[in-house]
Amino acid sequence: MYIETHKKKDGSFVTDEARDIAKQIEVLIAQNEKNESGPSTNDAIGKVFEEEHSGRVRCMRLGATPTNTFRNINHPSQLMMLRTKLLHRQQEEHHQTEALKIVKTLFNIALKID
Template sequence: MFKIGKLWREYRCKLWNEFYDPLMSRSDLIKNVPAGLNMEQWAVFVDYRLRPSTMNMCNRNRDIRKRQVIPHTGGAMSLSRRRNNLKIETGKNIGRAEMWKITHKRKNGIYVNEEALEIGEKIDELMLTNPKGGSNISPEDPIGVIFGKEHPSRVRGLSYGACLSLAFKGSTTRLSGMNHASSSSTSSNVEDKITQMENELATVKNQMNTLLAYIASRKDVPEHFAAIAANLVHASTNEASDYGSGAPSPNQVIGSSAGSKTD
């Protein structure tokens, strides 16, 4: 589908370049319809090409193409087909680095210009230090080292439709493993913090129960305050059946309070 879209865009550009004349008016351009095309569709296409936004986009793209100082010699054959043919001929995998060198050389084996020659020499140096880097496709291969981070929607040296998750599948798996290990470590840290908080909360709860029990047992505390303290102790300890921490039970608090009031 990417290839079809590219061919369709190239055909439209070729059609416009052949039939467009800046000295002709809109009506004359529409009358100059190419053979085999519907005039209504041609009129829509002419209006689209004469639109100011379209003309600005074409001028911007033309300037971008002028700044591309390293042309390639790949021709019409896609990189995937060329790579597959080379794999059949040589019997080995062809990486991005080797493909870049092939598609930037002329038939006589000379690079297209000095800029391509400099990059080719850098690729050769990196391939000498890491021979496997020339056949592997990864962010750490010579192309990734020289040109840097890839665009999210395309990968250098690969055909149409290539994306990072598929092109660098092995690297993505390693990164996923690292993220899983990191997430497991993070999960363990969170569990430790939760356990620590629960222990601290239980300690504070026991201290509060002891304080409330002391308030409820005091003779100089008003009766309704003592009853409130006893009820709070009963509510906070209702879920536990015993008190290993040393905090008094509600019965002990109430009994102690009642004994103090009657004495």
């Protein structure tokens, strides 16, 4: 995101400093063996810019905070909550599928009566 937002329409960087920072980010991304796709305090942006101001998260939307961006979903209670949400959504989908089958059947019956 940083790289794209610091380029002009012609593809050149807005400043020499922006170009240098983008090169550092690209090098770190290329060296990253984990291939992380999500935000992290230790990702390429975090390494290049170092620590962000307290309560802020660089390159994220307005309102992003370290707590809601980097929350630990590996905690057992978080995992249980996510599993429960997934189970409820799967059950809802199953009920909707069954209801749709009933509606189709009733529609077909109504067509045969007329």
